[in-house]
Amino acid sequence: MRKQNNNSQPNIRGDGWRGEIEEIISGASGGFLFGIPLLYTMEVWFIGSYVQPPVLLCILGVTFVIILLLNRIEGFRPQESETLFGAIAETFETIAIGMTCAMLMLVILQRIDVQTPLTEILGKIVFEGVPFSLGVAFSRSLLSGDAEVSFKNRNQTESRYSGKHKIIWQDTLADFVATLIGALFIAFSIAPTDEVVVLAASASPLWLLIIIAASMLISYGIVFAASFTNYSERRQQQGLFQSPQSETALSYLISLVAGLLMLWFFQKVSLNDPWFIWLRYGIVLSLPASIGGAAGRLAV
Structure with missing residues (x-):
């Protein structure tokens, strides 16, 4: 059940699928704000094109732990994750949103296409997706405020x-x-x-x-x-x-x-x-x- 706001204002998010979509959009918005600057960096494009899969897995593992800790404090959803299982599920969703946003931006900027090798695609998405995922986790702090x-x-x-x-x-x-x-x-x-x-x-x-x-x-x-x-x-x-x-x-x-x-x-x-x-x-x-x-x- 969602927690009610402490003030007298009603929750402006909808319920059910509508509320879920609004929360995803909110998280993605923070991801774009946090991740766009690094997206315009050739060095990251090059690094992502040759890094080996074991290194990518280590990067994803470290990112997962960091975002898990962030979600235990304040995730991108208005309700807090009260259980470890809930925080883990939200962390998977946070990283998925961040990686998806990074992939879409790489396609729009033509850094990856159908001719790009799969390992290079994965490398670029992971390296660019890390700041996007952090932005998703920080979205409420970045964009709501006072x-x-x-x-x-x-x-x-x-x-x-x-x-x-x-x-x-x-x-x-x-x-x-x-x-x-x-x-x-x-x-x-x-x-x-x-x-x-x-x-x-x-x-x-x-x-x-x-x-x-x-x-x-x-x-x-x-x-x-x-x-x-x-x-x-x-x-x-x-x-x-x-x-x-x-x-x-x-x-x-x-x-x-x-x-x-x-x-x-x-x-x-x-x-x-x-x-x-x-x-x-x-x-x-x-x-x-x-x-x-x-x-x-x-x-x-």
């Missing part, structure tokens, strides 16, 4: 103002700034790397569209589908672009522009480069930037 309290305090402060337009512009500006800060926080360390250039060079127009779709889908999942602490309050916010679809699209554009500015700042693109080079590099960097922007919006 956002609900701060949002309520902000609403109480805003209620002192007269005029609805002032509140609308404040909410819109808050989302804009939060998206920008989150995008910078995650993508700033990725922008100067050669991985962006390598990934962009191998991406066809179809794969660039897939990256855009994945960026928006993950961003939507983090903010609206994962049902974190301030989920219901965000739907009541009064910004200009507050429907889930329009906010996701606008936030992606902000993340894309922020990515382009970061690339220009680090001299990865110049004003003499053709527009399609800017667009290619920007779309590749927009994936981590939009994920960071989504996490930033959870804080407002």
